Amino acid sequence: AQTVTQSQPEMSVQEAETVTLSCTYDTSESNYYLFWYKQPPSRQMILVIRQEAYKQQNATENRFSVNFQKAAKSFSLKISDSQLGDTAMYFCALGADSNYQLIWGAGTKLIIKP
């Protein structure tokens, strides 16, 4: 069975600070993908960043980067220079070639304070 665990229910940082959200996962799949999705108060899920497990290089998207530790099955999200608009629920998700669905973590509520 595949699982995704986010151990931080809520985090709060000051604007412009750097924050790291944790995610660990478990899978027996050899080819899988990891995602971070953002769900702001408007409710729509938005893809923040994705990582193919076969790639050793950590994915980056502007202020967002991941620390992918394959052996440790860890996939953390780092947000640099945090902005008020980053306030949202952040979900870590896992997908694999062998099936269509995504497995989701419980989410981390991130609050950016002015």
Place this chain on the structure above:
Amino acid sequence: EPEVTQTPSHQVTQMGQEVILRCVPISNHLYFYWYRQILGQKVEFLVSFYNNEISEKSEIFDDQFSVERPDGSNFTLKIRSTKLEDSAMYFCASKWGREGLAGELFFGEGSRLTVL
């Protein structure tokens, strides 16, 4: 920018009633999904749909649930006889290709279902 749209945004229904949630995926997308999120809980996969048939479904997706793509644009989720535990936010999503799930999944804003 193309987007996935869902209606209604919120529906309140009595237990035992039938509910249809509607989604219009992005027009050139081929893969369609329904997920749900019970308040305070994880997002859960319900079903995926490709080439006019269900490609995968979860244990949640029992005989009370069905999906349909009646006219090539809408993608509907029907719950035949709602139960209290069906109260949740239901998200529709679509993607262009499978690409080993490396392709981006686009989500709608969700339909909140409240069963009384």
